[in-house]
Amino acid sequence: MKVSSAIGAFLAVASAAVVDRKARGDGHGHDHLPMVDSRKLQNAIKSKALLGGAKVLEKIAFSTPGRNRQMGTLGHNLTTDFLVKELKKLGGYYKVETQTFWAPTFLNGTGTLLIDGVKTDSGMFDYTTTGNVTAPIVVVNNLGCTSSDYPSTLSGNIALVKRGSCEFGLKSALAGAAGAKGALIYNNIQGRLEGTLGLPGRPEGEYLPTLGLSNTQGLDFVTQITGGATVTATIDVASDIQNRSTVNILATTTHGNSDEVLVLGAHTDSVYRGPGINDDGSGTIGILEVAKALSKYKVNNAVRFGWWSGEEIGLLGSEFYVASLSAEEQAKIRLYLNFDMIASPNYILGIYDGDGSAYNNTGPAGSAQLEHFYQNWFKSNGHNYTSVDFTGRSDYGPFLDINVPCGGTETGAEVIKTEAEVAMFGGTAGIPYDPNYHQAGDGVGNLAMDAFEINAKAIAASVAEYAVSYKSLPPKAKSNKRGVFPRRTGKGKTLRI
Numbered sequence: 001m002k003v004s005s006a007i008g009a010f011l012a013v014a015s016a017a018v019v020d021r022k023a024r025g026d027g028h029g030h031d032h033l034p035m036v037d038s039r040k041l042q043n044a045i046k047s048k049a050l051l052g053g054a055k056v057l058e059k060i061a062f063s064t065p066g067r068n069r070q071m072g073t074l075g076h077n078l079t080t081d082f083l084v085k086e087l088k089k090l091g092g093y094y095k096v097e098t099q100t101f102w103a104p105t106f107l108n109g110t111g112t113l114l115i116d117g118v119k120t121d122s123g124m125f126d127y128t129t130t131g132n133v134t135a136p137i138v139v140v141n142n143l144g145c146t147s148s149d150y151p152s153t154l155s156g157n158i159a160l161v162k163r164g165s166c167e168f169g170l171k172s173a174l175a176g177a178a179g180a181k182g183a184l185i186y187n188n189i190q191g192r193l194e195g196t197l198g199l200p201g202r203p204e205g206e207y208l209p210t211l212g213l214s215n216t217q218g219l220d221f222v223t224q225i226t227g228g229a230t231v232t233a234t235i236d237v238a239s240d241i242q243n244r245s246t247v248n249i250l251a252t253t254t255h256g257n258s259d260e261v262l263v264l265g266a267h268t269d270s271v272y273r274g275p276g277i278n279d280d281g282s283g284t285i286g287i288l289e290v291a292k293a294l295s296k297y298k299v300n301n302a303v304r305f306g307w308w309s310g311e312e313i314g315l316l317g318s319e320f321y322v323a324s325l326s327a328e329e330q331a332k333i334r335l336y337l338n339f340d341m342i343a344s345p346n347y348i349l350g351i352y353d354g355d356g357s358a359y360n361n362t363g364p365a366g367s368a369q370l371e372h373f374y375q376n377w378f379k380s381n382g383h384n385y386t387s388v389d390f391t392g393r394s395d396y397g398p399f400l401d402i403n404v405p406c407g408g409t410e411t412g413a414e415v416i417k418t419e420a421e422v423a424m425f426g427g428t429a430g431i432p433y434d435p436n437y438h439q440a441g442d443g444v445g446n447l448a449m450d451a452f453e454i455n456a457k458a459i460a461a462s463v464a465e466y467a468v469s470y471k472s473l474p475p476k477a478k479s480n481k482r483g484v485f486p487r488r489t490g491k492g493k494t495l496r497i
């Protein structure tokens with residue numbers, strides 16, 4: 001199916017279950033439970049259970065033809081079935097709901113690259129346009145992130161663009177807008193480049209038939225072409241894109257003040273290329289274990305766990321959830337905590353830079369205190385920590401948009417680890433925090449279990465803190481008007497760069 005509408009159009013047709021219900025404030029059936037205690041909640045988080053949950057998700061992925069847990073596939077359905085079953089075991093402690101929405105899903109694709117008629121290695125991009133084009137290659141200037149980088153000689157030819165700084169999808173669409181017939185994007189680190197263009201329907205235009213190259217291949221073509229040679233490419237790609245339904249899962253305590261809800265979340269979908277056990281099986285299981293542990297305690301403030309779908313194709317589930325709430329319901333979200341990749345094999349211990357001190361992207365009032373909470377927790381538990389840019393490039397973005405203070409931790413994706421970070425966290429310099437990011441290797445065997453346990457305990461500590469009281473936070477901003485904290489570009493958990 002060829003898709004050309006904008007993202008909003010797909011979400012507008014989706015259906016939603018009723019999401020917010022005034023929970024009983026009387027502790028209905030929970031009065032006998034002790035008030036949540038931070039130390040006890042943290043101690044209830046066991047590495048063995050985290051590993052067990054990760055193994056379940058991997059087994060689910062590997063039981064399906066795609067060996068993934070991508071939105072709209074059997075692997076994702078089995079993931080959400082598992083979570084609902086686990087939550088329902090908790091004796092009605094949570095009200096468990098699902099929210100259904102639809103989105104075009106890239107299910108499979110094939111790609112062949114010929115250079116001057118000879119078959120050459122290449123990588124696929126999800127959501128590439130189907131086509132078979134042959135033309136000379138023209139080199140795009142800089143990183144191809146603005147239309148002025150695309151020379152007029154591109155018209156009718158194939159664009160060669162370097163990876164970096166902006167989304168693959170933007171490069172493909174800008175090359176199309178400049179009149180190219182196809183696009184080749186080459187890596188800026190070792191290895192063949194593959195990834196996702198993201199959902200179609202960009203304002204810049206349609207995607208071209210697009211393939212990925214290694215850095216060596218790309219630089220070789222640049223040398224030949226700038227030396228005056230003509231290099232002709234054939235890009236022959238096909239992609240199977242289908243409109244599929246999926247669900248978000250919401251689990252809300254049936255007691256606690258539902259006018260000031262603590263919301264936390266992780267995403268349940270993997271990319272097409274792998275089982276997604278660090279990204280974001282780790283966050284999925286991390287918050288599940290905290291949800292299970294919390295069910296032995298009473299809370300003052302209602303707590304809602306969100307398991308979002310469609311994160312990998314553009315934060316669809318979290319965006320859908322936020323948009324499904326009335327302004328009044330949105331205002332009841334006191335804060336949002338996000339956990340996306342918390343067991344990267346070559347990890348950093350990262351905390352969202354809510355106070356803007358490292359990246360100058362300051363969040364809504366309260367985000368600084370959430371960052372400081374995690375900093376204090378890491379410090380008092382003898383761990384180093386570092387800041388990660390507060391870009392909104394994971395499921396906290398839609399919450400930033402409505403002025404909700406956000407916080408969270410992550411252990412890093414495709415960014416290369418530095419020597420200074422090795423001194424702080426161990427690991428290997430010169431390779432990514434997660435060398436298996438968005439690849440088939442993102443499995444149980446590549447999790448850093450120490451980072452997983454540290455972060456899951458940090459989640460427990462923050463839930464215990466804010467389920468009891470928000471007194472350490474400044475008053476929440478009155479307005480939940482969109483756009484006060486616009487999504488920023490930059491590093492962070494980059495989705496498609």
Ligand SMILES: *[C@@H]1O[C@H](CO)[C@@H](O)[C@H](O)[C@H]1NC(C)=O
Nearest residue numbers: 064065066067107108109110
């Ligand atoms: C994807 O397509 C390839 C080639 O047609 C096929 O071998 C493979 O089984 C497909 N994968 C899935 C998950 O359908």
Ligand SMILES: *[C@@H]1O[C@H](CO)[C@@H](O)[C@H](O)[C@H]1NC(C)=O
Nearest residue numbers: 072073074075077245246247
């Ligand atoms: C996933 O579950 C939905 C119902 O929630 C169903 O309509 C769909 O067919 C299932 N998809 C697969 C691939 O099993």
Ligand SMILES: *[C@@H]1O[C@H](CO)[C@@H](O)[C@H](O)[C@H]1NC(C)=O
Nearest residue numbers: 114131132133134234235236
């Ligand atoms: C794609 O185009 C090339 C060059 O014109 C041609 O050799 C090849 O057979 C085409 N592929 C398909 C599947 O038609």
Ligand SMILES: *[C@@H]1O[C@H](CO)[C@@H](O)[C@H](O)[C@H]1NC(C)=O
Nearest residue numbers: 010013014102103104243244
């Ligand atoms: C996807 O399917 C749903 C349910 O049938 C429908 O409401 C929606 O319009 C479809 N979206 C597209 C883009 O076809």
Ligand SMILES: *[C@@H]1O[C@H](CO)[C@@H](O)[C@H](O)[C@H]1NC(C)=O
Nearest residue numbers: 356357358359360361362488
């Ligand atoms: C931080 O960002 C603000 C608002 O975007 C800007 O006015 C200010 O100059 C920036 N400060 C630094 C040190 O970059």
Ligand SMILES: *[C@@H]1O[C@H](CO)[C@@H](O)[C@H](O)[C@H]1NC(C)=O
Nearest residue numbers: 382383384420423424425426
């Ligand atoms: C924290 O980082 C410093 C280097 O900045 C290092 O000397 C120290 O050993 C690290 N501490 C831990 C617990 O890893």
